[in-house]
Amino acid sequence: MGGSTDVDEAFEWMIDRSGGGDFVVIRATGTDAYNDYIYNLGKVNSVETIIITSIEMANKPSIESKIKNAEALFIAGGDQWDYVKFWKNTKVEDAINYLINTRHVPVGGTSAGCAILGHVYFSAQYGTVTSSQALNNPYDRRVTLGRDDFIDIPILQQTITDTHYDNPDRKGRHTVFLARMVQDWSMNAKGIGVEEETAVCIDANNIATVFGYGNGTAFFLQKTDLGPEVCQPNTKLTWNRNSQAVKIYKIENALNGNGSFNLNDWSTASGGTWSYFWVNEGIFHEE
Template sequence: MKFAKACLIALGLLAAPLPAYAEDGYAHYMAGDRSLPTPGWRAPGLLLSGGGDWDVEAFRWFVARAGHGHIVVLRASQKGELGEAFMKEIGGVASVETFVFSQRKAAYDPRILAALERADGVFIAGGDQSRYVRFWQATPLSRLIDRLARDRPIGGTSAGLAIMGWWGYGAFGDDGITSPEALDNPMGPGVTVVNRFLHLPRMRRIFTDSHFMIRARMGRLIAFLANVRARGAKDVVGLGMDERASLVVDGAGHARLMAPAGTYGWLVQPAGRAQRAVLGEKLDYAGVKITGIGAESRFDLNTLQVSYPAFSGVAQVRGGVLTGVPAPLP
């Protein structure tokens, strides 16, 4: 087994650990051959994945937008296993270089910035988004990701998705806040919203959340929106993504869902500000439009319009209790 693994590493099929640079705040892994030319043309796009198992076709779309070339994976936990997943489960990539951050100073490291400059696509892994915010916000790395998004794909899953909107949940507590907790006190200290961590194209009005329905996150997303709208961000909407579901967005802002049956994207559009969003008090919020993005739907991030929605309805929160969430048709 050890001999076989060594052979796979030699062939570039497993993510081989490189010098860790631990003193510089990161570890470094490589899968594939970075010296190979990029076979195709790269193009801008966004991969918004809700976490859990990857939708293979969505990730192949991402690889194709990267010209089947060189991917850089950014994360702040675990090791280089996503490089192996890209190489063996998705396929069609020349190399995958992974940087695992442990300190903020790594976001200033010229070796990481140079690797991003030459990448054909950038993917932000899951984990703990509070580490991403602490390590990357307002650094050369975050500014470079913004610039790279102009002409190459940027993807994220789970925590990576959570920081792809211009607004997101910082998750600075020990555990992620639940929907009942957020609805009970939408302006409380546990509702740690983050503004303008990244500035990705057409995501200015979007507040993202992942693992959506399986973790019952509709209530907390509505609470997040009540919080940011109370602060003056009157046009922000929510985009929740179910596990295993991915929204792929082309360079013009036109999106479609790639997902197993029974999983969706959830567009959450409140009508104005909450009737009551006060520190220490339960949320009151009427007129929250919810639209399901399904496999047949088309979502325009420019206009926030969904064509051929999977379902739609209007929910409300009264005294911290959420009712009226539309259900997908059987």
């Protein structure tokens, strides 16, 4: 989910696929406000929020056990650097990946909780970075990317998520993240950008559907044939490639779900429109 107002229908989608068992929410700050909210959305056995605020807590066997036994897991919003510094390389990380890859239960997140779900992620180690800052210097110290060392969702390999896509506009910085993935690691870089009040739900066949309110949109980004023309420290990004640097598919949300996007091939899609992002000397453009 892209942040702001939670999307009831996305939680209902998770509950339906959980079998009505134990629903666990994890976070590093905040309250247990999700408990009553989720409990009232559908038939679940229980809802519990676990606030994990240190490496020591993240390595507690009791917390690991609660996560491993969940039938659905949701990562709340907050500061993703808290999640990286407290949870990476701990029993919590192991438990999350166990749910994803062994038990195959629904796992999701909103805002910062969504930002860490890709195999590549913006860690926010030095705070957030704006599109303008990133476009003017793709190697700004705030452009901190992790890769292949945290949450392991296989279908999101070489993929980075971004949220609050419309408030503020984060399309530019997301394009920079993809440029860095190509420049630094020669990846076939892909991304999923989610506007507020919007949720991307990916089923067991890796087909994404977009839920939400208020005409929000989800964006599926992929590099085209060539990487950036100019991507180096202290220099404005240029990634033009005949105004077709990054191919995107846009799907507007709907209360009961809209569109489909096949993450197996990143080409089979319906209910949306194809377009492009590109950058000239630090200026972001969208078709």
